[in-house]
Amino acid sequence: MSNQTLSPDTVQKQKFSLLSLLMRKRTLMMLLLFFVILVIFAVLSEGRSLDPRNLMNILNMMAVSAFLTQGVALLMISGKLDLSTGANGTLCGMFLAFVLREGVPLFPAILLALCVGVLFGLVNAALVNELNMAPFIATLATSLIGTGFVIMIAQNRIIPIRDTTMHWFGSHMLLGFRNFPGVPVSALLAFLLMTIIGILLHMTKFGRQIYLVGGNPQASMLCGINPKKMSYILFIICGLFSSAAGITLVARLQSANMQGLVAQRFQGITAAVLGGIILGGGSGGMLGAFVGLLVLNTFSNGMTVMGIGPGWHHVASGGLLVFALSLEFLQKKQAEKTVA
Amino acid sequence: MGDILEFKNICKSYPGVRALQDVSFSAKSGNVLALLGENGAGKSTLLRILSGDVSPNSGKITINGEEQIYSAPNDAIKMGISVISQERQLVPSLTVMENIFPGAQPKTKLGTIDKKKLRSESNAIIDKFAMPIDPDDLVGRLSVAHQQMVEIMKAYRRNSRIIAFDEPTAPLTESEINVLFGLIDQLKAEGKIIIYVSHRLAEIFQVTDEIVVLKDGLLVSQLTTSQTNENELIKAMIGRDLGDTYANLKRNDQIGDVILEVKDLNTNKLKDVSFTIRKGEVLGFAGLIGAGRTEVARAVFGADMISSGEIHFDGKKVTFKEPKDAIKAGIALCPEDRKDQGLLLFRTIRENVTMPILSRIKSGLFLNKKLERELTEEAVRQYTIRTPSINKITRELSGGNQQKVILGRWTNSRNSTKLLILDEPTKGIDVGTKAEIYQLVCDLAKSGLAVIFISSELTEVINVADRIIVMQNGQITGTVMREEATEENVLSLAMLV
Numbered sequence: 001m002s003n004q005t006l007s008p009d010t011v012q013k014q015k016f017s018l019l020s021l022l023m024r025k026r027t028l029m030m031l032l033l034f035f036v037i038l039v040i041f042a043v044l045s046e047g048r049s050l051d052p053r054n055l056m057n058i059l060n061m062m063a064v065s066a067f068l069t070q071g072v073a074l075l076m077i078s079g080k081l082d083l084s085t086g087a088n089g090t091l092c093g094m095f096l097a098f099v100l101r102e103g104v105p106l107f108p109a110i111l112l113a114l115c116v117g118v119l120f121g122l123v124n125a126a127l128v129n130e131l132n133m134a135p136f137i138a139t140l141a142t143s144l145i146g147t148g149f150v151i152m153i154a155q156n157r158i159i160p161i162r163d164t165t166m167h168w169f170g171s172h173m174l175l176g177f178r179n180f181p182g183v184p185v186s187a188l189l190a191f192l193l194m195t196i197i198g199i200l201l202h203m204t205k206f207g208r209q210i211y212l213v214g215g216n217p218q219a220s221m222l223c224g225i226n227p228k229k230m231s232y233i234l235f236i237i238c239g240l241f242s243s244a245a246g247i248t249l250v251a252r253l254q255s256a257n258m259q260g261l262v263a264q265r266f267q268g269i270t271a272a273v274l275g276g277i278i279l280g281g282g283s284g285g286m287l288g289a290f291v292g293l294l295v296l297n298t299f300s301n302g303m304t305v306m307g308i309g310p311g312w313h314h315v316a317s318g319g320l321l322v323f324a325l326s327l328e329f330l331q332k333k334q335a336e337k338t339v340a
Numbered sequence: 341m342g343d344i345l346e347f348k349n350i351c352k353s354y355p356g357v358r359a360l361q362d363v364s365f366s367a368k369s370g371n372v373l374a375l376l377g378e379n380g381a382g383k384s385t386l387l388r389i390l391s392g393d394v395s396p397n398s399g400k401i402t403i404n405g406e407e408q409i410y411s412a413p414n415d416a417i418k419m420g421i422s423v424i425s426q427e428r429q430l431v432p433s434l435t436v437m438e439n440i441f442p443g444a445q446p447k448t449k450l451g452t453i454d455k456k457k458l459r460s461e462s463n464a465i466i467d468k469f470a471m472p473i474d475p476d477d478l479v480g481r482l483s484v485a486h487q488q489m490v491e492i493m494k495a496y497r498r499n500s501r502i503i504a505f506d507e508p509t510a511p512l513t514e515s516e517i518n519v520l521f522g523l524i525d526q527l528k529a530e531g532k533i534i535i536y537v538s539h540r541l542a543e544i545f546q547v548t549d550e551i552v553v554l555k556d557g558l559l560v561s562q563l564t565t566s567q568t569n570e571n572e573l574i575k576a577m578i579g580r581d582l583g584d585t586y587a588n589l590k591r592n593d594q595i596g597d598v599i600l601e602v603k604d605l606n607t608n609k610l611k612d613v614s615f616t617i618r619k620g621e622v623l624g625f626a627g628l629i630g631a632g633r634t635e636v637a638r639a640v641f642g643a644d645m646i647s648s649g650e651i652h653f654d655g656k657k658v659t660f661k662e663p664k665d666a667i668k669a670g671i672a673l674c675p676e677d678r679k680d681q682g683l684l685l686f687r688t689i690r691e692n693v694t695m696p697i698l699s700r701i702k703s704g705l706f707l708n709k710k711l712e713r714e715l716t717e718e719a720v721r722q723y724t725i726r727t728p729s730i731n732k733i734t735r736e737l738s739g740g741n742q743q744k745v746i747l748g749r750w751t752n753s754r755n756s757t758k759l760l761i762l763d764e765p766t767k768g769i770d771v772g773t774k775a776e777i778y779q780l781v782c783d784l785a786k787s788g789l790a791v792i793f794i795s796s797e798l799t800e801v802i803n804v805a806d807r808i809i810v811m812q813n814g815q816i817t818g819t820v821m822r823e824e825a826t827e828e829n830v831l832s833l834a835m836l837v
Contacts, residue, residue, distance in 0.1 A: 203705075203706040205699060205702055208698055212684060216680075221663055222641070224667040224668070226664060
């Protein structure tokens with residue numbers, strides 16, 4: 001290895017630093033996996049999986065999980081975790097349907113639902129920061145509590161939503177052409193936000209601080225960053241995105257039911273991990289999380305098209321996760337080798 | 341007829357550091373042998389080799405001439421070696437008797453633990469040492485001293501031939517120390533080999549028979565306790581040769597106004613700490629590990645709670661609620677543990693250097709990456725950080741370069757640092773880089789910065805600092821000017837009561 005001080009010609013090489021190359025490789029690897037999955041299912045289903053309607057289906061499915069993913073991804077980069085996103089989203093969706101039925105106009109109703117999300121984040125952050133609870137346990141607890149409220153509000157019924165704006169948000173298609181029906185408004189919004197957040201994460205002070213706190217909270221504190229404040233903000237952001245996911249879901253279904261986001265509750269974390277956000281915090285990014293999301297959703301959609309039962313979807317998601325974490329392990333081993 | 345433990349040509353090195361170099365000595369049964377040396381002299385490494393935690397690069401340990409080979413963690417115990425380290429190896433949620441008999445409890449015919457027998461056997465041991473402990477007490481509820489006694493009884497129960505103590509008196513009160521010494525005498529009378537590691541000279545004269553002095557991983561002398569004195573020991577412990585480096589330092593001779601004044605500072609670890617430091621001054625903090633130097637730094641920096649006392653900085657009375665406030669006022673801290681508190685090991689040099697100045701390299705909403713690059717390159721040049729790129733992750737740098745990255749964080753042109761606190765800045769760094777860092781410290785002082793220089797290496801602190809504050813047990817025990825400082829007078833302020 002070179003032992004020279006920085007000179008102009010070595011500056012040129014900086015873009016190829018080891019870790020960023022590996023991280024990029026990780027995203028690339030996942031992208032590759034995405035195409036492999038796409039091709040395999042296309043062949044197996046004799047082209048049915050590539051039908052424009054089906055592609056639209058994938059995007060539709062992704063809207064909800066894209067909201068779930070971006071909040072939890074930010075939190076995970078900062079070294080924390082939130083298991084309550086599913087319960088939070090389900091409760092917000094249910095709450096929204098409930099207040100709409102009670103006659104509250106749409107705009108305040110949505111604000112109220114988002115407040116529930118903020119409250120979730122606030123409670124999670126308080127448990128973690130004030131009572132020093134492990135995020136895993138704290139958010140598990142709030143998740144149970146949230147689910148309890150869902151059951152109490154729903155009382156085993158489905159609450160229909162008749163608001164037309166909600167229908168538009170959930171199912172209206174934009175950007176359609178020829179026989180491709182387009183992308184749902186909600187999915188567009190989710191992807192747009194994901195792009196913006198991805199850019200902010202890399203370009204702003206706050207974004208950088210998320211990485212710093214995740215990389216070493218002690219050192220960050222000694223450099224004048226307040227890890228506690230960061231953790232509050234990020235838990236609240238995560239709560240907000242979870243409620244956005246819940247609202248999107250009920251908008252698409254045009255009703256709220258108790259099942260809500262139960263099936264998708266770990267999709268955010270799974271996608272983030274698949275995309276290279278390590279659980280310890282401090283690395284990964286939105287692009288990776290998006291690719292992780294793509295992999296996850298094409299895979300489960302492919303299985304649906306093949307008529308494979310939902311039980312196998314979960315098995316497959318678990319398998320993917322194991323696969324991704326083995327990659328992480330191998331990557332770390334590789335990194336250690338190059339250092340030694 | 342007694343046992344003999346021998347260390348033969350033990351060598352151990354870690355990356356960049358030779359912890360032990362060709363150390364040979366022997367210990368006899370019925371004798372207490374002291375291991376003495378400064379921080380980092382190699383005492384702990386030696387004990388860890390004895391307990392099998394660490395294997396030496398070369399050399400061997402023999403008992404009665406027979407080489408001991410460690411292959412499993414339990415081997416030291418099987419060989420009859422017990423090392424009582426500073427960290428307790430007890431299970432706090434279990435009772436005293438369960439701790440004395442770990443994994444060797446007497447069983448009933450049904451295979452369950454025979455509590456009655458366990459209790460009576462434990463009682464026999466407890467009575468032998470006349471301890472006021474009940475075998476049914478939970479270990480977690482015992483005082484630190486009694487927990488230590490339980491460890492000793494555990495070692496005794498195993499019939500250990502060799503018992504090593506690592507700084508056993510550090511957490512004990514005076515009367516507890518006397519009880520411990522009584523115990524050691526008893527073990528000695530039973531023909532055990534005892535190895536005793538301590539910083540406290542008075543104790544060494546009280547309990548030991550022989551003394552082995554280590555310095556920088558070398559055995560410098562082996563003495564009989566009754567034939568030596570404190571001065572001889574202190575002389576043996578010190579005296580390294582970096583003389584030219586220090587003589588060649590270009591120091592700052594223009595010392596300005598007082599920048600920081602600390603008055604009667606108290607925290608849960610510090611007692612009535614008062615001192616001042618002036619612009620352009622390098623103020624050394626000497627003392628043993630745990631003397632409270634780091635705590636002073638953290639308290640001034642707003643990282644630890646202050647229970648009482650006043651801090652005046654730059655002419656104003658200040659109270660820092662968090663490090664952020666201290667940084668804003670112009671104080672910077674380079675913490676003692678580079679890996680835990682200093683660096684983000686998996687992020688780049690660039691991201692590490694700009695950590696505290698992110699708000700200053702913003703243009704509008706976004707970070708100015710070009711400015712960030714320029715500032716990092718400036719730090720790399722100024723501190724001659726050896727790296728092919730500013731985007732190298734810091735884990736891949738040497739210790740010295742890592743330290744320079746931390747220094748670079750605080751002293752670039754976008755920072756308004758007025759007081760720089762360096763906590764053990766040369767720990768684990770090779771001699772060449774150490775010399776560079778000393779000169780950097782002097783250069784920073786020349787530019788008008790006040791520098792607090794905390795170090796456990798005596799030679800270094802008395803040669804680099806203009807004035808040296810010596811601490812012991814959370815209190816300042818004296819202040820010495822560089823011209824009058826000798827290792828002897830500083831060490832005696834740090835060690836003697």
